[in-house]
């Protein structure tokens with residue numbers, strides 16, 4: 001299996017190293033031959049090649065069995081010129097990675113980290129399914145200092161495709177899907193809601209479906225996060241709500257993601273950003289990246305056992321109190337990686 | 346002074362009655378002659394006139410010194426045909442009510458209501474300034490079951506106008522403004538950020554300005570709400586973030602809003618919705634509506650003293666433990682209204 005690593009910017013390289021370490025360890029333990037190659041994306045690719053998504057990176061990614069991304073962006077590239085994030089968006093499109101899965105789980109023993117009162121946070125275990133290659137992220141843009149615009153558009157096919165992912169996931173969980181939209185204002189949300197309802201009625205009559213407006217959802221997520229199981233949402237709302245939800249579980253540094261494709265092995269990345277303020281200091285929490293590596297084994301390579309091995313090793317470390325500063329621990333990035341790797345073998 | 350009351354749907358009429366009661370009481374106490382008229386908007390206007398914003402309502406609103414709105418919407422009008430919310434959007438446009446002020450304050454004694462741990466919630470006192478007549482709410486819409494789209498657009502003038510409101514407000518507070526956008530993805534956000542920076546540099550060099558991406562803001566709001574003072578945001582992001590923030594203060598039923606205009610006296614409404622599930626049961630929290638009435642006195646009629654009288658009476662009731670069920674009390678809507686009115690005289 002060939003795996004492309006895209007370390008990217010800021011703490012990206014540190015967490016990419018973490019992902020590689022657990023993949024190698026779990027691969028060896030389960031007799032999986034894995035081959036890695038590293039490529040530039042984002043700000044470092046702008047610096048080295050003048051392009052946030054160079055052709056060589058694109059080719060390697062579309063040919064790989066799976067792609068792991070660290071993080072992109074930073075103030076260095078905020079001043080003008082090409083943007084690091086354009087590289088990430090181009091990558092998502094190139095891979096057809098339309099289905100972004102963001103599981104949000106409160107780890108036992110980490111309840112004290114949540115900004116929410118323990119009784120509110122307790123039992124949080126949801127899967128956010130975010131549409132990732134449509135909506136306002138990819139519509140026509142008009143740049144300008146006098147007038148600017150962004151077009152948000154969705155087709156029925158795009159909505160159906162992501163809704164199917166959510167409904168299928170719900171079948172392996174509690175058979176409940178909460179679809180988020182702003183149908184009282186947006187035309188795309190009305191298309192979204194109608195499509196989701198029609199698909200449920202036609203193909204998923206066993207799934208309990210409800211609809212929550214995005215503003216109400218931003219409230220309900222913190223009022224009673226444990227009430228949600230599978231949350232289905234379009235691209236921009238998913239961006240906002242998944243970051244919000246990640247905090248409930250204690251730290252965004254813990255949250256992984258998988259972006260699935262119908263044509264490629266998918267893209268795996270922690271949901272945190274490049275955190276330039278702590279880059280290179282051994283402070284980055286590698287857990288989100290390592291959990292993303294586990295998702296890679298599960299979704300791209302079909303290696304459920306190897307995925308569970310990594311997840312179990314991480315849970316063991318967390319319950320042993322081994323963690324970085326953001327989760328109240330005193331370990332460095334490397335120490336956490338070593339502790340997890342030890343528990344894999 | 347003429348005040349138009351638009352009770353609307355669901356619990357709207359109950360909370361509009363609360364607003365009227367405190368306005369009459371405070372008006373009498375401060376020697377202010379106030380004249381009220383009531384008009385239909387939203388779902389009840391669809392039922393009575395086939396139009397969520399009838400001409401008679403529009404005329405009364407544009408001629409009034411101020412407009413108070415209860416709430417609009419409900420499942421009854423979800424099935425098709427005109428939408429109640431279209432009436433609210435048309436009203437905002439007709440009044441030119443572009444500047445939506447949403448103060449979020451944790452009332453002393455109500456800390457236990459917040460889903461956040463007390464040490465996180467404590468000290469929350471922010472003003473969200475939301476652009477209300479632009480962005481994706483008002484751009485071209487293409488409806489459809491196969492393809493749909495919504496256009497988000499902003500002009501420099503629109504951004505400047507709302508940023509001025511935020512900077513001016515910050516001068517009366519801590520001189521700090523946090524501007525929220527998604528400048529790493531959206532063209533309108535880049536226009537937004539550039540315009541806000543240019544205006545600060547030109548006219549508000551005394552204001553400390555920073556920029557937070559909307560996804561990060563959704564996290565920071567719950568991680569450390571007390572860190573924020575004035576939060577400046579476009580229409581859709583403001584919708585989501587202000588609902589999220591309102592929960593921090595314990596209940597959305599407590600949160601008021603004022604929507605200011607350059608040409609009219611503005612629109613005043615609690616930020617909660619029509620809550621059809623509890624309508625007509627005397628359970629609606631009237632505090633958000635009564636605090637909105639205070640904002641009406643302050644902003645539309647320049648009656649700071651009368652506004653403070655209402656706010657003081659509400660704070661006294663809350664600290665006496667008088668409140669509706671959503672804030673852990675046992676009082677009915679009417680009992681809360683009476684208790685506040687007693688404390689006004």
Ligand SMILES: CC(C)[C@H](C(=O)O)[C@@H](O)C(=O)O
Nearest residue numbers: 073085088239271529530560
């Ligand atoms: C970096 C940015 C373009 C990206 C997004 O908005 O999708 C990030 O916030 C995320 O959620 O993966």
Ligand SMILES: CC(C)[C@H](C(=O)O)[C@@H](O)C(=O)O
Nearest residue numbers: 184185215418430433584616
């Ligand atoms: C009812 C709806 C159209 C409205 C909005 O989205 O602006 C409401 O959510 C609000 O925040 O006032």
